[in-house]
Structure formats: C-alpha cells, structure tokens
Amino acid sequence: MxxxxxxxxxxxxxxxxxxxxxxxxxxxxxxxxxxxxxxxxxxxxxxxxxxxxxxxxxxxxxxxxxxxxxxxxxxxxxxxxxxxxxxxxTAVSEKQLDEYTHIRALIEIPTVVELARTADKVSLEALRPAAREIVQAAVSGDLIAYVEADTRFHLGLLALAGNVHLVDVVGDLRKRSRLYGLTALVEAGRLLASAEEHLELLDALIARDEEAVHEVMTRHLGHVRGLWAARK
CATH class of the missing domain: 1.10.10.10 (Winged helix-like DNA-binding domain superfamily/Winged helix DNA-binding domain)
Structure with missing residues (x-):
C-alpha cells in the first residue's frame, strides 16, 4: 500500500x-x-x-x-x-497520552481487581486464547494482530464486570492511543514481556489473588504508557 x-x-x-x-x-x-x-x-x-x-x-x-x-x-x-x-x-501529544493512561488506571485497575472476587473461572479461561494470540503476535512481530488481540482481551475482561458504559469508555481511550514504539520494541525483543503479562494476569485472577492482580495491572499499564512514549 x-x-x-x-x-x-x-x-x-x-x-x-x-x-x-x-x-x-x-x-x-x-x-x-x-x-x-x-x-x-x-x-x-x-x-x-x-x-x-x-x-x-x-x-x-x-x-x-x-x-x-x-x-x-x-x-x-x-x-x-x-x-x-x-x-x-492526527497527532497525539505526550500530555494526552499521560491523561489516557491516568484515566485507564483509575477505571481498569479497581475493576479488574474486583473481578478477582466476582468473575467465574470459566469466563476468565475463555479469555486465554486471546492472551495467547497476543503472545504469538509479539513473537512473530505482527503488530496489527497484537493490537487487535490485545483489544479483544482487555475489553472482554472488562465486560465481565457487566458495565457496558465502562467498556465503551476504555474502548474509546484505546482507539485514541498510539503505541509508536512497537516496531522498535519488537526489534529489541522487548514486546514479549508485555504480552506475557496477559497470561500472568489471567492466572492471578483465576487464583483469586487480588494483590497479584493489582500488581500486574499496575505494571502492565505502566508498560503500555512506556510503549506509547517509545516513539521511533
């Protein structure tokens, strides 16, 4: 093209x-x-x-x-x-990316921690194929497949909370984001670590380990902001 x-x-x-x-x-x-x-x-x-x-x-x-x-x-x-x-x-400023990350953290971290108490294990396990797709896309360097699988995973996870409006808000924030540094991270072999956090998060949720869920979500969103900041 x-x-x-x-x-x-x-x-x-x-x-x-x-x-x-x-x-x-x-x-x-x-x-x-x-x-x-x-x-x-x-x-x-x-x-x-x-x-x-x-x-x-x-x-x-x-x-x-x-x-x-x-x-x-x-x-x-x-x-x-x-x-x-x-x-x-359109361009997205560093300030906007910081604001998107802040809003996502305010919404997603407590919502996902709550899921450690409320989500049934069958529904959580149903997200594992998407988590594995994210890892595979990171390994193969398929950035668009990575983003598409990542979106399905995170919005699917949030949907388990039963709040459609919350999912819409996070979905809109994700659309407006830019992971400018993905290509460089693939080349450096660093994208895989962020991808594998999805599987780590699922394991913590299924184990009902709220402290671990909070730690993984906080770390993961920090990595996402790092991806946004890692411009070429």
Missing amino acids: AAQRTGAPSAAAAPALPSLGGRRSSYRERVADALRAALIAGELLPGEVYSAPTLAARFGVSATPVREAMLDLVKEGLVDTVPNKGFRV
Whole structure:
C-alpha cells in the first residue's frame, strides 16, 4: 500500500494491513477495525496522508467501504480529511497520552481487581486464547494482530464486570492511543514481556489473588504508557 506525505509519496512507509478475513460481514467495519489497529500500532503515522484508493487496493475491495471507514475514523478524531488527497493521521501529544493512561488506571485497575472476587473461572479461561494470540503476535512481530488481540482481551475482561458504559469508555481511550514504539520494541525483543503479562494476569485472577492482580495491572499499564512514549 502506498502512503502519501504532504510532499512526495513514500511507499516504504506503508503499513502491512491485514486482509479482510474475519468475523464481521461488513467490509466497512472490518476495514475500520484494521485501520484503527494500524493507527494504534503506529504503522499509520501522524502527518501522513493516505488516500482511499490506495488503501482500497491494499484490501482488494472498492474504494467506497474504505472511504466510509475513514470517515468513521474522522468522527472519532483519529484522522482529518485533506481535500483532493485523502486522510491525514492526527497527532497525539505526550500530555494526552499521560491523561489516557491516568484515566485507564483509575477505571481498569479497581475493576479488574474486583473481578478477582466476582468473575467465574470459566469466563476468565475463555479469555486465554486471546492472551495467547497476543503472545504469538509479539513473537512473530505482527503488530496489527497484537493490537487487535490485545483489544479483544482487555475489553472482554472488562465486560465481565457487566458495565457496558465502562467498556465503551476504555474502548474509546484505546482507539485514541498510539503505541509508536512497537516496531522498535519488537526489534529489541522487548514486546514479549508485555504480552506475557496477559497470561500472568489471567492466572492471578483465576487464583483469586487480588494483590497479584493489582500488581500486574499496575505494571502492565505502566508498560503500555512506556510503549506509547517509545516513539521511533
């Protein structure tokens, strides 16, 4: 897929987005999910301009669902429209990333600790495949698969608390985040440690060890902020 800067095009900067294979029937939804994952992974870069036709060529579909998906991302504040060119990825400041982390910590840590008391073990074990997918994606260096599995795991875990609005809030914060340093961490072999924390967290939840759950969640969110800060 070719990416365009406001100056000259740069095919080398193009992210490797996944194919449209998946659970959803709507091209628009699946394209939007893939684009969000690429944004979070930092593979669609701030300031870059991407056209709907070049994205459509990458997906092997018409430009219409791609353009509609990008317009969804405009509404979410993830990209801006650039007349006659396409869509520019919006930047996120360090202050915003700090605020996102703070809000997530306020919501997620006590909610997940509570799950150590209330969530049934069968429901928790049902999240293990997603946790393993995160680890496998870290091992293979598939950043978009990493982000997609990570999102399924964390939102699925929070959903066990039974508060739909809480899940929506955290989901929105995750969409707005940027893990600019993922590529560098893959190359350095450091992403795997963060990935394995998902399995550690599940084990602590199933063991009903609230202290361990609190420690892992606090450490994990700290690592996430570190990923956000590790810009290329």
